[in-house]
Amino acid sequence: MIVGDRKPIEEIKEMLTPYKKILLVGCGTCISVCMTGGEKEVGILASELRIISDLEKKGWEITEDTIQRQCEREYIEPLKEKFDQADVVMSMACGVGVQYMAEVFPHKIVLPAVNTTFYGTNVAEGEWQERCAGCGDCVLDKTLGICPVARCSKGLFNGPCGGTDKGKCEVNKDLDCAWYLIYNRLKEHGKLDMLDEVMSIRSWKSSLHGGPRKRVREEAQK
């Protein structure tokens, strides 16, 4: 899922200061599951904003709504009337949702309430960890399912570097060294020989470095 952190209230407050009628929109998918921008968090932010508005005489009128997915037009379109009535819209979705709502209703400004951080998973109660960086050329077959791009601090393809410390990354003692994990996993599966070969220089064209990516699938086009 896509994981995000809610922005600090001070930053949100500053963004909203020029406006009166505010539509706050949550998203019911990833960002809701990571407990950042679903219906519940929309409610919490709305109450915070109402208190600030009273205390600081901001005069904000807050309307709340949460849709199933902000990355799909069919879920956004029913919000038309609420968009029309608002001075500004604040999205609690990931960056995709913020942008797509503004694309569907270009006459309105859509502000982000969330810092979108990574593609990850909920490894334990209250803990999410990064797993993929969307590099466009997956090597998980070579590392038996542990991503060196997203999980090694230096994105090494021939690790581990000399900085691994007791299985942790040199960058942070709370971070597992991805290459230490890869080594142990290959060992468990009797496939250490897979490390013998030098993983050669790769192309980054498939990632963001080839410019923004798009896909057209003809079979889905009619």
Added chain:
Amino acid sequence: MRSESNLEKVLEKGEFAVTGELGPPKGNDLELVKKKIGLLKGNVDAVNITDNQTAVVRMSSIATSKILIDEGLEPVMQMVVRDRNRIAIQSDIFGATALGIKNMLCLSGDHQTFGNQPDAKNVFDIDSIQLIDGVRRLRDEKKFFGTDEDIEGEVKLFIGAAFNPFAEPYEYRPYRLKKKVQAGANFVQSQCIYDMKMFKEFMKVACDLGLDEKCHIMAGVTPLKNAGMTKYMAKNVPGIIIPDEIVKRMSDVPKEKAAEEGIKICVEQIQELREIKGVHGIHLMAIEWEEKVHEILTQAKLLPRPVV
């Protein structure tokens, strides 16, 4: 001969080589560089010039290397992949070799969060092993990284790499070194060694793999200055192991004798390292203690350096 560098000649002749290390200043103070050059000249076969080590911004490794050449001392230009993509790397290599640099050490580099620009974006377009492979290709096949396009001119470099026997998984370390040698490393320098027993075990495997015949293995040593530094390094520096016995020796001597003891330990280590099969030289990293290099190498009977 791949590079005609002094270091390559010394090693190829079978002499026990000595390299030093010089960290450029955190600015453009030329006098600081010249002072260190004065302390190292005549004592070592070549000097590693660090490339923004520990991710602290310093005078560039290429420029500092050129200053060394002008002063009659041979540099080993270090290059990290943290700050350069393959375009900048190759361009810098062309520039460096055109300026007369003949040795290059390929590194991944300490993560930028350690340094004085922790908010920087890193590059890591390629990793250190891919860098070794790329430089070997530039030199031997005269082709740009990852393409069949020919380069103009010749890149004559003696290619080096670093290795660390003291980082986990220990059992894998000789094999990772093997990868660097396969990629094209001609000489390799280790992280500072204090645990001789562990290093000997590492070297045994490395020699069984035939690495000592395919490349020149140099053992890294750093003299300990005092008990505080010893304890700090033992506890806090990832990838460095200092056995209790050495910590104890440094702690047991009176403060004013600590430096002397540190040098004594270093000299003993060098003597022990010389006896290990496959070790072709030492890499002496007397960081910000260059004034002791002459004394250490004199005591270790490694002076004068051979003229080749």
